[in-house]
Amino acid sequence: MHHRLDNKVFLETSRNVPKFLMLCSLRHALRGTDQFKNNAAGIIVCLVDKEWIWHAKSAATVMMTGGRDRSYYDDFRRPVYIIGESLRRTAGKGVEDFTVFRPEHQVIYLATALEGVRHSLQLAADVIVEVNAPTAKHVIAARRVLGLGQIDMPLAEAIARQPAEILIGLTARKSLEGLDLAGLEKPVSTADRSPKLSDLPGYGPARNWVGAIKQDVADWREGRLPWSDVDRGILLVGPPGTGKTLFATALANELGFDLVSTSVGAWQGSNKGYLGDMLAAMSASFADATSRRGAVLLVDELDAIGDRSTMRGDHAFYEGNVIGRFLDLTTHALEKPGTIIVGATNYGHLIDNAIQRSGRLEKHVYLDLPEEEERAEILAYHVNHSLSATDLRQVTDNLRLATPADLERLARAAKRVARIRQGVVSIQDVKASLPAKIPLPETVVHRICVHEVGHALMTMASGMADVINIRVESHMIEGEPVQDGGRVHYQMRNTALPVDKDLLARIRIMLGGTAAEEVVFGGRSIGAGGFEGSDLDQATRLAYRLVGSYGLGKWLRYQVSADRVDGSFLPTPEMRAEVDNILAREYRATKDLLTKEKTRLMRLAAELVVDRQMTIDKI
Structure with a gap:
């Protein structure tokens, strides 16, 4: 490492202001190390703010080579690297693809944060230092060597507090x-960062x-307040279009923070998608x-990172390493002052429990479809409040399945x-922009x-509700594959500690629609299934929970967490057979009851055809 530069190199460096400033910062950070004082061999890791890192590379190269165009070493490696930069132009591999070596000389690795440095390199490093941005003294020194006008310390300090540019x-x-x-x-003015979260409607939870x-x-x-006392991790769960990405953007704007947006899919698609590529992209x-x-x-897409409790086969090693690295990076990042992590997923039950525990993504928020008042407020916001939410209710009250994304599109x-x-x-x-509606045939x-x-x-019949409201649609939206033709609303009792008969009654409620069709028409339609959240989906999941999690089946057995009954859960043939028996038995019981009530069923259905809505109570 060159303490002093010859006149030619010093003159050239001093004319390049950012290189000179970072040369001063590097010397200040390294002056207490054995590598600087005694020119000892070793690995030096320097942590530099992102906006200064490329200037730091230029300055570090001057320190290591003395300004020579070429510098040869026994192992033919360059003396300065930025973590993630290609080492060999022909290979196209990053620094973390190579085994850490013990150099006969000195080598400097520059990184924006310690979390981005591979663990083996951290262990091998002789020195790890944080290189601060240039100080007021460095600003004064730079102006002096440039022959510019002298400035006092208060002004130099004010300049040193500004962004690099x-x-x-x-x-x-x-x-x-x-x-x-x-x-x-004063804070440097930036482009309009709106919207802030406080400006947006919705997001009640x-x-x-x-x-x-x-x-x-x-x-x-x-x-x-110390950073350790700030909530720093949140998991957003909800169906597509409920505004998870917008939440993160608006939160960053609300706090005056930058937004760094990525997804597990982007990490998996990095380079060739090998384990090293995935981990490097995640670390970056x-x-x-x-x-x-x-x-x-x-x-985003956090569920794609995997769950160690459901790992099977050849992918277990890959997924285990990915989850382990993610946990390590999350823990260290949340300890870094000023870093908040927002995870987003459509399927919260597919995420490893260790990711959701206290100290990581500990705050869990479910973003459901907006309610009637929220729908109107969201649409009013997106039309710049040229119409009030009250006026828009005549439109939005009929858009019960609309997501915030749908309302923005409208x-x-x-x-x-x-x-x-x-x-x-x-x-x-607004009405002219609504999707085309097709009248449903009376049949x-x-x-x-x-x-x-x-x-x-x-x-x-279950005795679990006193008042039931029904509403059906007269039209379907053109082009929508999944639609809500009708809906039953009720407030269920006895939800704190349900017993087995309560759960079986819920299964019969879910099967009641398709059973009623068979009783009246002699056959069933596809209206009970076809998508997640359908009647059959809910009934089947509840039956699996009853058998495999709650211990309410034939055997007193726990096999899976209640929130893990999903596509990744592989039940045994024995469990599948028991679930099939439960569904068949409860369906027969449902048909029998509705057959006895067929007259009442047909009468109420005829009234609903006319009125399109109905309230049924115990009286």
Whole structure:
């Protein structure tokens, strides 16, 4: 390592302001090391802020080579690397693809955060130092060697607190006379970061948490609260289109943090998708977030990372390494001041329990479809409040399955209609932008009414609800594969500690619709199945929980957690047979009861065909 540079190299370096500033910072960080003082061989890992890292590479190369164009060593390796940069242009491999070596000379590895450095390299390193951004003294020194006007310490300190681009520009500016020192102390203006989470409607389940973390971050910035006391990890679970990605973006804006957005799919698709590629991509995302001193790291598709409790076959080694590395990176990242991790998934039950435990993604929020009032507020927001939420209820109350993404798409279409006619968005524009609706034939409406009344009668027979509301649709939306033709609403009692007969009654309620169709029409439609959340899906899952988790089947046995009954759960043939028997038995019981109530079933269905909605109570 070269302590002193010859005149030519020093002159060349001093003319490059960012290189000179980082040379000063590197020397300051390394001056206490044996490698700097005695030129001892060894591995040096330098942690540098992301906006300075490429300037640090130029400066480190000058220190290591003395400014020579080529520097030869016994093992023919370069003296300075940035973690993740290609080592050999022909190989195209990153630094972490190579075995850590013990050099006969010195080598410097630059990284934006320790989390991005492979564990073996951390262990092998002789020195790990944090290289701070240039100081006020470095700014004064740079201006002196450039022959520019001298500045006092308060101004130099104000300049040193600026982002790299501004710091470099002001340091190289010929004259700083008239520069507003107070203006430098103000936050640097950025592009509009809206929307903030507080600006957005919806997200009711997360509101309290967001308000608390916003106050905690403010207290942390003022030094009143250690980062360890701030909630830093949250898992968002919900169906597609419920605004999980927008939540992370708006949260970052609310806190004044950067957003680092990635997904497990992006990690898996890195390079050739080998284990090393996957781990390197994952480490790079975490390193990017922790280097920013204030970032929200969004990890989408988190369920794809795997679950060690369900690992089978040849992929167990791969998935085990991926989950282990993710846990390690998450733990270290959440300890880094200013880093918040948001995981997002459609399937929370597929995620390893260790990821969701306290100290990692400990806050769990389920984002369901918005309720009636929320739908109107979301649409009003996306049409820039040119229409009130109250006015929009006449539209949104009929969009019961609409996601926030659907409502945003509707708003874009309505604004396009308004632009074409060169006006402000009106309620007519919104109605004109609704998807085309196709009237349902009366025979289909009649079958839907029979189906829903079947659910209602089985609910009333269970004794678990006092008031039941039914509503059916007269139209279907063109092009939508899954639609809600009708719905039964009721408030169920005795949910705190259900017994076996309560669970079996729930299965009969779920099977009531398709059983009613068979009783009245002599056959069944596909309306009870076909998608997750359907009647058959819910009945089957509940039966598996009853047998394999709750110990309420033939045997007093626990085989799987109740929330793990999903596509990745592989039941034994014995368990499948018992579940089939339960479903068949309860379906027969449901048909028998509805056959006895056939007259009432047909009468109520006929009334529902006419009115399209109905309330049934105990009286």
